Amino acid sequence: MNLEPVPEKEFLANRRSVLLSYPVYAAQATDQIETLEIVTASLADPQKVAGMPADRPFVASQQRAWDSVDYLHIQYSAGAPTALLSSFLPVVLDYWEQYAAYSARYNETTSRVVAHLTLGDHGYWKAIRLTSFAILCGELDRLSNLCAIWDYGNQPLDGLLERMVAPFAPGRQPPPDDCTRHLPYFKLLKVFDAAAAERPALMARYMDDWYEASRREPYYRSHTKGREHSFLGYWSFEAAAVTQVLGIDDSSYRDHEFYPKDLVDFARSLSANVPSSGDERGAAARRMRIEGGKPCPREGWWFTPAKADSRRRFKEGELMPDFNSDYGATIWQWDTNQAP
Numbered sequence: 342m343n344l345e346p347v348p349e350k351e352f353l354a355n356r357r358s359v360l361l362s363y364p365v366y367a368a369q370a371t372d373q374i375e376t377l378e379i380v381t382a383s384l385a386d387p388q389k390v391a392g393m394p395a396d397r398p399f400v401a402s403q404q405r406a407w408d409s410v411d412y413l414h415i416q417y418s419a420g421a422p423t424a425l426l427s428s429f430l431p432v433v434l435d436y437w438e439q440y441a442a443y444s445a446r447y448n449e450t451t452s453r454v455v456a457h458l459t460l461g462d463h464g465y466w467k468a469i470r471l472t473s474f475a476i477l478c479g480e481l482d483r484l485s486n487l488c489a490i491w492d493y494g495n496q497p498l499d500g501l502l503e504r505m506v507a508p509f510a511p512g513r514q515p516p517p518d519d520c521t522r523h524l525p526y527f528k529l530l531k532v533f534d535a536a537a538a539e540r541p542a543l544m545a546r547y548m549d550d551w552y553e554a555s556r557r558e559p560y561y562r563s564h565t566k567g568r569e570h571s572f573l574g575y576w577s578f579e580a581a582a583v584t585q586v587l588g589i590d591d592s593s594y595r596d597h598e599f600y601p602k603d604l605v606d607f608a609r610s611l612s613a614n615v616p617s618s619g620d621e622r623g624a625a626a627r628r629m630r631i632e633g634g635k636p637c638p639r640e641g642w643w644f645t646p647a648k649a650d651s652r653r654r655f656k657e658g659e660l661m662p663d664f665n666s667d668y669g670a671t672i673w674q675w676d677t678n679q680a681p
Contacts, residue, residue: 344377346370347419355420357601358574360564365572366419373412377436380405384439399447402440409433410470411573418574423607427478428644431630431672434483437471441490456494460521463559465499469526472505473578476585477604479611481509488513501526504533505582525554529583540587544580545594551577552599576601585609633663633671642676652676 346367347355353363380401384390390398413426413433441457448454458464468491475484484506491502503516520526528550532543552575555561563572581601584591585608595602631638633645637655644652648664648671655661661673 344374346374347416347421352419356418357420357603358418358576361415361418361572361574362569365569366415368570369415369573370412370419373408373415376408377405377412395443395447395450398443399440402436402443406437406440407467409436410467410474413474414470414573414576417576417601417604423478423603426474427607428674430474430478430480431483431674434471434475434480434486435672437490438486441493445493454494456496457490459494460491460496460499460502465522465526466559468499468502469579472502473582476505476509476582477578477601477608479608485510497521500530501579504530505579505586508586522558524557525551525577526579528554529579532583532587532589537587537589540589541591541593544584544589544591545597548577548580548594548597548600551580575599578604581605581608630675631661631673633661633673635661637661637673639675642679642681643673644676645671645673654681 346352347370349363349367352366356366383401384398410433413429417423417426444455444457456464458468460468468487471487472484475481475487488506488510491499498514498517499521500517501520503513507513507516518530520530525547528547532540532547535543552561560573560575562568564575575598577599578601580599581604583589584605591600591602591605594600595605631643637643637657637659640655640657642652642654643661645664662671664671
């Protein structure tokens, strides 16, 4: 995924959020890209990082992690193709895992442990979006790593997050019947508890109530004058992820203005998103991610977000190139489309 704002003409033709203006989008996307590039360059040399005071890589990697999920969000609002967003998500998850490592290192120098991602405040919205994107873009094998990030600091479990990851992160404690952030998220617990036939109606009601129920959340009314500089687009990514996890028929609410239906469609196109004992090898292959410099584990078409137009066919055993890129590590991903 190219780290650059969508051109204005393309933005106006394809944007998903009509409330998002191009000047607001371009300003935010440019700032986010600058953070990602500057921080990645500053942390590229492990020896230099090791010699820094612990707070420097902690603060820098934290801001990069925060901006990366906002960048995914605003690029979705701007009309970026879902496949392109999916190709960048592994990089975003890498940023968060690197931040967690620097955060743990920093905590070793302090008298108290601070959570990587505090679920009792606005960190919850970050956790919800990260988890939802991972589910909807097929990064299911990395959900356990996300759980470890929000677990750090001995935080109480969250009822919604735990239900969302339960099929993909086995061995965790039973989820509580409450949410760390009450509204709007608490209402989704009823969807999990309901019979399958009742779920579409409950989800449709959740979508109808979602925006006003979010009045205590940081995104509420962010499109209004004086706050539009932080507007990313109104989307209930968690509703889409729950729809996917539970296999809900979304025909009664898929055209709701806050429902990211094409992310659900993309998730449904990835058979790896549906746990299946009959196609474990194929599902594992579609989720494969290989670091540059290592041999190709399976012949076929691969791509990496670390280089534009990188898609190519590799033979099994062929070394995967390692690019010197602003993205950091070169991660090759199996292309679900194996057509030439």
